[in-house]
Amino acid sequence: MYWAIKKRRLIREKFFQQNGGMLLQQKIASYKGVQDIAKIFTIKELKTATNNFHESHILGQGGFGTVYRGILTSGKVVAIKRSKIMDKGQVIQFINEVDILSQINHRHVVKLLGCCLETEVPLLVYEFVSNGALYQHIHRENKAAPLSWENHLRIAAETADALAYLHSSHSVPIFHRDVKSSNILLDDKYNAKVSDFGASRLVPLDQTLKTTIIQGTHGYLDPGCLPTGQLTAKSDVYSFGVVLAELLTGKEPIFMDGSGEWILLATYFVSSQKDGNLFGILDDGIVDDDRNRQQLLVVAEIARNCLEERREDRPTMKEVAKDLDSLKMMYEQSSSQHIQEETDFSLSGPSTSTMDPTLEIR
Template sequence: MLIERVSGAGSSNIDFKIFTEEDMKEATNGYDVSRILGQRGQGTVYKGILPNNSIVAIKKTRLGDNNQVEQFINEVLVLSQINHRNVVKLLGCCLETEVPLLVYEFISGGSLFDHLHGSLFASSLTWEHRLEIAIEVAGAIAYLHSGASIPIIHLDIKTENILLDENLTAKVADFGASNMPMDKEQLTTMVQGTLGYLDPEYYTTWLLNEKSDVYSFGVVLMELISGQKALCFERPETSKHLVSYFVLATKENRLHEIIDDQVLNEDNQREIHEAARVAVECTRPKGEERPRMIEVAAELETLRAKTTKHNWLDQYPEENEHLLGSNIVSAPGHTSSRGYDNKKNVARFDIEAGR
């Protein structure tokens, strides 16, 4: 039945494979505990090695949890529609086991949460790394909302669901809570999302829509800027929620107090403050006042272009005179899958290049 539903949805993932139970046992060495990558509420993720020696991640849902099975089906249906370099790729599934298994590409660098808040990663992400991650995640969400064959709302954007590979390239993961609504403007749903990232409008309207993802992304952007968790009960009462803490600091012109000391310097203050403005816009209480993700991605792309150009001018000051009379938008040698409309300052997303 699942295969029929995937076929009926018009899967764009032509490499999707159905694995046997024996394939999964061999890949995980009998689900050996040494192969466990992580355990969360949705189940256990194992490191798997296929016969061709390729490494994969295998997610095993909890036994006897019908809701998790539904999320499994939902994730297969959603990810079968997506082929984007900043979305974790679903390689296949196994339907022979007592609980269903999902097989993903293996992302070796851990989650963004691990890099920002964990103890496993000693080296700090630079501001350039953080801005690039924000751009990649924003572009992926914009693609889900506007570029996928069927509009997709993720509904659980958070730093734990953003994986980083060995090159710190971001991959949006965990689509179990996602929706492919018939009416893309809004939908009624059961409680989804994570405290600290959940759209505040949900508490009064019981509705989630594309602007809910915008809110969650705004929280992620605040984490990238501040290095602080979205929700922390160790902070004072007025600052437990990062959004309220961040917005108040911005209003009172003391944003410098919460910017991560490991990234702030004289050269990037302006860029970080611009990114902070975008984060605040994304987390406005009313969804209708938030920008669309494609607009957010465009603003961050423009910010990177300005930063790259500024750095290039500092490196090659003798070229300033030539640049003053030109229409150059980004520095020579800088390439991107997204171009710019210099008059409208809006990114033009090349969907094919993003896949």
């Protein structure tokens, strides 16, 4: 029993070192209050939470690995991300995600609860976000419910607010580097939560990030970074512009047209808008000529500005967030006024001008 316990402990220690445990501890220990945010989970806790990582607990799978739904002994529901076998570069990416999320506390950024380093593949534990990814709702995957224009507008504003916080309000700016609709999660009230910070980087003020490995997703990737390898806050702005175009049209970031040719949504969206064909490409489910035609035009203009080829011509995320938030507030106010008018009408009944003139007034 002694040697068996010792062997298991040595294996756990080996994995801890292999998964960058010491480097991770050094990084997060320097951030005040991080112990209140990140917790080190044991593998036993996470196996219990997921019924030994049973397939019935799988929330999603991809090239990155697998995400499981788990229930901790406290009753809290969590999402557990298990990556595939990692090389040294991926271990650094894992550490980077924990490091960055340990410093962020924002209502529209998915919250990191902790990690587990006792296994060959390290695990991340997040708050559970119940309504899946925005991508699923836009493209009707897994029977996801379609979203109203009000939800479209609010999700766009909340996502922009989170990215603006990363760029402007954090002590050291953070570039997300992989903004896309599948990395925007929705909670039970359809509030947006930006997720997946594995590719993100902390960047000192007034500096750009130069990288030899371009990370991001084709269709969302800033074309300006391809020749130079330089990423800036405006690279996230471009990717967000693609998300806005996706929300407005319901189309994939790269889609096939009627002739079988693959088309970049960003190029298609900008050219259609310039040709005056915007309403010909919008998703029918969000167009309400009586109430939101003008708002659709404004959001489309914001998207087009984000998709400018020259980075210096693009707005900042802070400017985008401000514009979208103002638009959201105007829509909410007009909706409240509309509801109030309908309520007043139903309570007071029809006015005398609409009554049958032959009726006797007593």
